[in-house]
Amino acid sequence: MSKIARSRSDKLFDAINYTLLTLILLVVIYPLYLIVISSVSDPTAVNAGKVLFWPAGFTLKGYEILLDNSEVWRGYLNTLLYVVLSLILNVSLVITAGYALSRKDLIGRNFFMFLIVFTMFFSGGLIPSYLLVQQLDMINTIWAVVIPSAVSAFHLIVAKTFFQTTIPNELLEAAKVDGCSTTKFFFKIVIPLSVPIIAVMALFSAVNEWNSFFPALIYLQDQELYPLQLILRSILVASQDAAAVTGDAIDPELIAEQQQYKELIKYSLIIVSSVPILVLYPFVQRYFVKGVMIGSIKG
């Protein structure tokens, strides 16, 4: 009797569970799907709100207009530059410091750790940080975007935990007996064993930098230096026309075209700016998940 009751209630549980999860799946995926189909649909159908399940018509006009937009291109290239620079800086600092902090023979490591972790909970805040960047003469340079966010305390904790759990002490002892120096040990043994954590850190910093807009917003005035996200902001959020942003369309015909394709451009822009990350992430998902888990549980 109890067995039947149990399985019945469990069946009900499963049915509700699967239904709810399927619903969640749909709620998450539908907006993303809608953007993809809208970006290739006939703009009049999009503007009328008629694109709901399938693309209406087919056009790549939105993408074509974006390809011709010099501002978007420049933003893309600037973002790439910022991503590469901050990735190099971020990974090299986090890996070296994370390794040093993981070593038990680093005297004072608890103090250093405290120094770093404390900044996660208390900071000087926006204004003193801005004044510092100003004092360092970095305003309106690429360094203002890259350097102030060079290391994150959270990433350091993740890296340190990784080294603590993966580099066995015996390995170090053996290397020491063989007369291996710390630097040599680090480059010959630690680095090859740390490919996963280097990948995680590289990905974290690349995604962060790709998506960041605030440092650029406060530190950059020169439009030539704007990253993609700032250009996105003016088109998607401030809702300016692509032409108004670039200022390179005084041609009334072009302005009319931009008006008609305004919504289409937005959809295409979302795709163009998100694709690099969205394409990347299924391949590197397990690294990401690993990174989050190592970091948070011990954090």
Place this chain on the structure above:
Amino acid sequence: MSTVTSSKEKTGLNPKKQTRPLATLRKVARNWELYLFLLPTLVYFLIFKYYPMYGLQIAFKDFMAVHGILGSPWVGFEHFIRFFESYQFWNLLGNSLLINFYQLIFAFPIPIIFALMLNQVTRTRFKKVVQTVTYAPHFISVVVLVGMLFIFLSPSNGFVNNIIQLFGGEPIYFMGSEAWFKPVFVGSQIWQTTGWSAIIYLAALTSVDPQLHEAAIVDGATKLQRVFHIDIPGILPVIMIMLILEIGNFVTLGYQKVLLMQNELNIASSEVIQTYVYKSGLLNSQFSYAAAIGLFENVINFILLIMMNQMAKKFKQQSLF
């Protein structure tokens, strides 16, 4: 470090114990390469994290660019008082606290529930698909997310309003509404972060002892009972840690998104302390005033964090420090 300082102090009093600091120094010297590894990062933290903390003194000064931070005259708590007495104070504080309160009530538990649900799924294909899809929004930039909100919630052709009209409702101008600002903010936050935040709870669930489940099944416990009596207690320590971290961010959370979602129509409901700091400080160049407001917020955050941590300790749960 404690050993270093304490032994240094002792040297003056007891010359016999000099061997200890010497040994420590020798150890440090032997590992000089490690300190070299650490040095660049340490310098970074001192300059970009600790110097701004030192720079916070401008909150108590009348900052004048020509005199620099050090040369500007002290004014004590003048800026703080001005802020507390300003007509915006209660509105700003209210908005900041409310947004975060909603966040805590709604956005915090949902990833936990989601993880518990996903943990019950036995079909691995389905589980993988759900996970992969729900992570995706995490990678969308905040600018794009807000852009999507503007598009989808548009009163003329956004799909949300289309659906409302389909059921005979009136279209709602979500992004231009004071009343809707907070629900839209928190709702979109849930959409974007649930899948990602659930990772940590899923990881914690894998470490729940399977023997407990087996024993419970033998005793005739239903799935629901096992979730409540085994899974939830099993991940409670992790939940507490995440809660503490969340409280630590209580007032600061997501102001970049708030800034992007703001417009003249919803400003009464959307202006929070951080966006106000940005505007009065960087846009209107009232550096000292803005720094004081920022400090006020930072201190509130810190106090909340400590309180939460003490509470967690009392309940004999995990604590951060």
